[in-house]
Amino acid sequence: MAERILTAEQIEPLLEHWLEAEFTRHPMQPHAEAIAALALPDQSFILDWARRSAAVNIHVAHMFVREAPRLLAQMDHRTVEAWVLQALDEIDRGGMKAGLDVLRDPARFVRLGRERAVGAVFSDIAGVLRNFVRGLSGRALNFEQGSGECGAWTDTETLFLPPVIAGMESAQDNFLLAKAMATLLWAQTRFGTFHIDIAAACANHDNPGHALRAFLQLETLRLEAAIARDLQGLARDMQHLRKLAGAALLDPQWRQMQRQVSRIDATSEDSLALLAQACTLELPVPAPYQGELRPDSVASIMAARKEREKMLLRVKLAEIAEDAQREPQQPEQNTSAAKFELKESDIASAELPRHELLLDDNPVPLPDEVRDLLTSIQLDFGDIPPEYLTPAGPGEYDPNLYQPQEKDPDAVWGGTYHEDGAVLYPEWDFRRQHYRKNWCVMREKDVAPVHDDFVSGVLNRYAGLARQLRRTFEAMRDQDRVEKRQLDGDDLDFDALVEALGDAHAGRDMSDRLFTHLHRNERDIAVLFLVDMSGSTKGWINEVERAALLLLCEALESLGDRYAIYGFSGMTRKKCELFRIKRFDERYGDEVRARISGIRPQDYTRMGFAIRHATQLLSQIDARTRLLITLSDGKPDDYTDNYRGRYGIEDTRRALLEAARAGVRPFCITVDKEARDYLPHLYGAARYTIVDDVARLPFKVAGIYRRLTH
Amino acid sequence: MDVIAPQLANIDAEPFYQTIGDETALFDAAYRNRLPVLLKGPTGCGKTRFVEHMAWRLKRPLVTVACHDDLTAADLVGRYLIVGGQTVWMDGPLAAAVRAGAICYLDEIVEARKDTMVVIHPLADSRRVLPIEKRGELVRAPEGFMLVISYNPGYQSVLKELKQSTRQRFVALDFDYPAADIEAAIVVHETGVSLDMAGKLVKFAAMTRNLKGSGLDEGASTRLLVHAGILISSGIAPVAACRAAIAQAVTDEPEMLAAVQELSSSVF
Numbered sequence: 001m002a003e004r005i006l007t008a009e010q011i012e013p014l015l016e017h018w019l020e021a022e023f024t025r026h027p028m029q030p031h032a033e034a035i036a037a038l039a040l041p042d043q044s045f046i047l048d049w050a051r052r053s054a055a056v057n058i059h060v061a062h063m064f065v066r067e068a069p070r071l072l073a074q075m076d077h078r079t080v081e082a083w084v085l086q087a088l089d090e091i092d093r094g095g096m097k098a099g100l101d102v103l104r105d106p107a108r109f110v111r112l113g114r115e116r117a118v119g120a121v122f123s124d125i126a127g128v129l130r131n132f133v134r135g136l137s138g139r140a141l142n143f144e145q146g147s148g149e150c151g152a153w154t155d156t157e158t159l160f161l162p163p164v165i166a167g168m169e170s171a172q173d174n175f176l177l178a179k180a181m182a183t184l185l186w187a188q189t190r191f192g193t194f195h196i197d198i199a200a201a202c203a204n205h206d207n208p209g210h211a212l213r214a215f216l217q218l219e220t221l222r223l224e225a226a227i228a229r230d231l232q233g234l235a236r237d238m239q240h241l242r243k244l245a246g247a248a249l250l251d252p253q254w255r256q257m258q259r260q261v262s263r264i265d266a267t268s269e270d271s272l273a274l275l276a277q278a279c280t281l282e283l284p285v286p287a288p289y290q291g292e293l294r295p296d297s298v299a300s301i302m303a304a305r306k307e308r309e310k311m312l313l314r315v316k317l318a319e320i321a322e323d324a325q326r327e328p329q330q331p332e333q334n335t336s337a338a339k340f341e342l343k344e345s346d347i348a349s350a351e352l353p354r355h356e357l358l359l360d361d362n363p364v365p366l367p368d369e370v371r372d373l374l375t376s377i378q379l380d381f382g383d384i385p386p387e388y389l390t391p392a393g394p395g396e397y398d399p400n401l402y403q404p405q406e407k408d409p410d411a412v413w414g415g416t417y418h419e420d421g422a423v424l425y426p427e428w429d430f431r432r433q434h435y436r437k438n439w440c441v442m443r444e445k446d447v448a449p450v451h452d453d454f455v456s457g458v459l460n461r462y463a464g465l466a467r468q469l470r471r472t473f474e475a476m477r478d479q480d481r482v483e484k485r486q487l488d489g490d491d492l493d494f495d496a497l498v499e500a501l502g503d504a505h506a507g508r509d510m511s512d513r514l515f516t517h518l519h520r521n522e523r524d525i526a527v528l529f530l531v532d533m534s535g536s537t538k539g540w541i542n543e544v545e546r547a548a549l550l551l552l553c554e555a556l557e558s559l560g561d562r563y564a565i566y567g568f569s570g571m572t573r574k575k576c577e578l579f580r581i582k583r584f585d586e587r588y589g590d591e592v593r594a595r596i597s598g599i600r601p602q603d604y605t606r607m608g609f610a611i612r613h614a615t616q617l618l619s620q621i622d623a624r625t626r627l628l629i630t631l632s633d634g635k636p637d638d639y640t641d642n643y644r645g646r647y648g649i650e651d652t653r654r655a656l657l658e659a660a661r662a663g664v665r666p667f668c669i670t671v672d673k674e675a676r677d678y679l680p681h682l683y684g685a686a687r688y689t690i691v692d693d694v695a696r697l698p699f700k701v702a703g704i705y706r707r708l709t710h
Numbered sequence: 711m712d713v714i715a716p717q718l719a720n721i722d723a724e725p726f727y728q729t730i731g732d733e734t735a736l737f738d739a740a741y742r743n744r745l746p747v748l749l750k751g752p753t754g755c756g757k758t759r760f761v762e763h764m765a766w767r768l769k770r771p772l773v774t775v776a777c778h779d780d781l782t783a784a785d786l787v788g789r790y791l792i793v794g795g796q797t798v799w800m801d802g803p804l805a806a807a808v809r810a811g812a813i814c815y816l817d818e819i820v821e822a823r824k825d826t827m828v829v830i831h832p833l834a835d836s837r838r839v840l841p842i843e844k845r846g847e848l849v850r851a852p853e854g855f856m857l858v859i860s861y862n863p864g865y866q867s868v869l870k871e872l873k874q875s876t877r878q879r880f881v882a883l884d885f886d887y888p889a890a891d892i893e894a895a896i897v898v899h900e901t902g903v904s905l906d907m908a909g910k911l912v913k914f915a916a917m918t919r920n921l922k923g924s925g926l927d928e929g930a931s932t933r934l935l936v937h938a939g940i941l942i943s944s945g946i947a948p949v950a951a952c953r954a955a956i957a958q959a960v961t962d963e964p965e966m967l968a969a970v971q972e973l974s975s976s977v978f
Binding site for chain 2: 127128129130131132134135136137140179183230231232233234237490491492497501518
């Protein structure tokens with residue numbers, strides 16, 4: 001941008017141009033004057049962001065230009081930039097109104113920003129706390145952000161925390177607060193807060209809401225004692241937080257009740273027994289990490305889970321009983337006659353008791369998922385009810401009860417749009433120089449195999465080429481081999497040694513090449529072929545592309561490199577599809593050939609997500625060299641969203657840069673004669689090939705690969 | 711004298727080992743009946759220490775080979791060297807152990823290449839012979855010889871697994887982390903920390919083991935607990951000791967590191 005300070009006269013035309021002032025009729029002069037009055041760094045910053053935001057949304061740019069000079073007096077560049085980005089993100093996510101709400105109230109943004117600066121933001125801490133809670137043991141709990149201004153609560157399967165936790169002064173204390181909240185919620189499930197019917201108990205009182213809060217206070221005291229037994233460090237931190245929040249327990253009657261619920265064998269029943277007394281007293285200041293109780297949510301989740309887990313356990317036990325049968329199965333033999341018993345071990349520690357499973361008095365190995373089930377059931381009931389141990393008989397259970405119904409990915413456009421089973425990818429917006437998060441909704445699908453004579457036709461027509469390719473590629477195979485007569489190596493070459501000693505005996509010079517060296521197979525390549533399946537590849541191109549792929553596969557089989565083939569196509573950002581033709585771990589056979597035959601042109605060429613997903617797939621393969629080869633017939637393109645033109649090209653280029661950074665080498669083979677206009681910008685000068693004559697594609701593709709990897 | 715034999719070490723002092731189940735009795739029975747033994751279990755749970763202990767008990771020398779995928783058959787059996795213009799045979803560790811009737815321990819055997827592993831087959835069945843083709847010699851193992859191999863089944867990669875033709879020649883003992891009170895006693899013995907501190911270390915280890923499969927490949931092993939205990943005995947604060955000896959040793963991923971650190975600062 002400008003290296004010199006600009007005057008108002010110089011700024012005004014810039015603003016008028018970017019902000020399309022002739023259409024909106026907003027006078028730019030006062031804004032230009034305000035900006036001209038600033039120092040150079042601030043001026044450059046505002047003008048730069050005015051231009052970038054205007055490329056996305058004129059209204060945003062207007063409000064920015066109006067507010068920014070004033071804001072920069074109170075905030076630094078980073079905060080103002082975060083404000084604009086937040087507005088643009090909100091527009092992406094929730095529409096124009098959401099974005100304008102952010103823009104209209106920069107003060108609120110600043111306040112939230114201050115909270116964000118010292119507060120514990122959910123998205124930042126969720127990963128760490130999720131692992132932390134999982135380490136604490138018990139049922140594998142989910143972690144989610146609660147909505148709006150809620151407290152912290154759990155429904156026994158998910159822990160909900162507020163979006164920002166900023167009750168304390170310092171960032172460190174706020175993180176501790178978040179950790180304490182999470183631990184307390186974990187403890188509620190671990191130590192049986194919900195074993196009793198809380199809603200019913202509170203309904204008996206005159207003021208059920210008050211009773212609920214009193215019960216929560218009692219339970220918090222009980223759980224604090226339980227936590228203190230195993231996690232002394234955390235217990236110390238929690239007392240520290242209590243003091244900071246002015247919530248130290250002082251009242252003698254409450255202290256007495258605390259002693260009672262702090263006994264090692266105290267359960268939620270004991271808290272319940274004290275509830276009547278607690279309700280008559282004034283409630284003390286709650287601990288800052290106390291959160292809230294939602295008994296109704298808990299009740300419905302628990303009921304469903306108990307049902308599901310009972311069925312699951314009994315079905316698993318039936319499977320174990322079947323596996324354990326030694327004698328050949330008689331049709332009348334009833335697996336429910338098998339007798340299961342559980343033996344508890346390791347009762348001394350405060351951990352949940354470990355179990356040993358006995359079938360007809362013989363121990364059987366306990367699979368991990370059964371162990372997790374038993375743990376979960378124990379958390380709900382305190383121990384395992386005996387009727388849970390009868391294995392399920394045939395026809396006794398409905399599998400639908402415990403299999404989640406999978407939504408049909410093809411139903412996306414049939415009126416039931418959903419994002420189940422889809423992966424979300426960002427897209428790069430070159431105008432605002434920032435990613436649009438979670439922008440593309442991508443799904444992997446299979447290509448329907450077509451068993452026709454396409455394959456045999458191709459192999460016939462190109463028989464000569466196929467033979468030649470096979471020979472050439474076989475010669476490229478690298479192998480372990482022993483090189484003889486080396487200057488250095490791991491073993492003696494005896495033939496050479498005998499000759500050398502003979503020479504020495506005869507008075508001649510003795511050779512020093514007396515060793516053998518093991519040459520190890522160095523070729524360690526994995527390649528993913530990304531095939532453009534957009535509608536523009538119909539007709540002749542489609543046929544030629546499929547033939548080229550087929551021959552390529554035949555050649556690659558001789559070579560032994562690991563390879564995968566995926567097709568891609570998209571129609572708007574909500575329907576991005578990647579078609580599996582051959583996965584890395586799949587054998588090349590009739591099924592893959594039939595899929596190649598079944599490739600049909602689809603929609604548009606939205607490339608960014610395809611490259612990003614391919615990079616992910618390749619990153620999971622352990623190989624020294626990873627190649628991503630795109631077979632395309634034209635530029636990036638889509639039906640709408642401005643993906644054609646510069647936007648699409650820039651996003652594709654960005655995705656290729658990301659791939660290169662991830663250690664994947666991209667390369668492009670195209671039949672588009674105009675590719676020289678855009679391919680160098682996308683792939684770099686040396687990383688693409690244009691095949692001028694489409695009919696030559698089958699002949700060229702394998703050769704290109706050979707040159708790439710020799 | 712045309713064979714160079716490497717020196718074998720005898721174990722003089724008793725290596726501390728806490729018996730958990732019937733592993734000592736089983737090993738003893740296998741030894742007396744000349745059966746080879748396979749030790750399975752995660753890293754750091756006492757397999758090598760157990761072999762040392764049994765070698766001391768049975769009063770045999772112990773030869774240990776750490777297997778890796780450049781290990782050739784010649785590295786195990788032996789090779790010719792040129793000494794003073796003459797070719798002289800030098801025994802590898804396996805041949806030396808066989809000749810001396812020692813215990814030969816091949817640690818992490820799946821790391822070795824498959825064609826190297828089959829070298830041990832004639833030793834691991836009832837023949838108990840080691841053929842040395844380059845010398846045209848058939849070495850018969852005396853009574854005192856025993857073959858022991860170990861591996862970690864948790865690292866099951868497709869490329870590195872134990873073939874049935876190999877594994878079905880062995881008596882297999884399963885090793886795992888000990889129960890909490892036993893593990894605490896081991897930590898006390900090896901490090902000198904108090905029982906209370908050892909109990910907390912074991913509790914912390916149990917939490918990291920809960921994370922196996924959710925981001926950690928393996929939880930903290932007993933060996934790491936001993937390291938942490940040694941640091942604590944030397945005056946390092948417990949949380950710092952856990953960070954250096956345990957957290958940083960089991961993971962590099964920042965979020966997991968932070969979570970493990972939070973767990974240790976909750977326990978101590």
